[in-house]
Amino acid sequence: MTERTIATPTHGRYLIEGSDTARILVGFHGYAENAEIQMPRLCAIPGSDAWLKLSIQGLHRFYQRKTNTVVASWMTSQDRDLAIADNTAYVQACLNEVASAESAIVFAGFSQGVAMAFRAAASSKHRVLGVIAVGGDVPPELTSAELGRMQRALLVRGQDDAWYTHAMFKSDGARLQAAGVDVTAFEFAGGHEWSTEVCNAASLAAFQM
Helix, strand or coil, X not given: CXXXXXXXXXXXXXXXXXXXXCEEEEEECCCCECHHHHHHHHHCCCCHXXXXXXXXXXXXXXXXXXXXXXXXXXXXXXXXXXXXXXXXXXXXXXXXXXXXCCCEEEEEEECHHHHHHHHHHHHCCCEEEEEEEECCCCCCCCCHHHHCCCCEEEEEEECCCCCCCHHHHHHHHHHHHHCCCEEEEEEECCCCCCCHHHHHHCCHHHHCC
């Protein structure tokens, strides 16, 4: 038996709120979530009312068993490198629809969406102001030069988060600092969640042009 892969066109979906394309806040949800879950998180960040907000949904949709809600994931371990390429191209296509040549972008991810936020920042054709990373780690394949493309990074972890451990949190901070990124690390009393404390810590005042 021989395994092969084939490229095929597919459709993704994203939610948009606002109209000013000078500053864009792009959000990536976690595993088994959707764009409708991530958008309110973006809107709750202080200062986000002045930004165009884009909540992008993962391409790989499935039903949440308990509620029958359509949710999504970004990738699995199968054909990982191909999925990374598909996802980064997909995000850039979304940005091509709404961004201008002058746009500056902050990427914000939760859990599995954190890796997408960093990958999107590393490959973006637009100016990257920074990354807001909540409850997820920096993807291992990104080089120091790629990470250095982002000016700032906010790393956020709940103190009781068993998925994103304190060791991972510290290691990510050191790795980003070594790449020349201005890193702010914030731990809050909570678990694997996007809380009110997270929204306040993610104030967009720190990401001004």
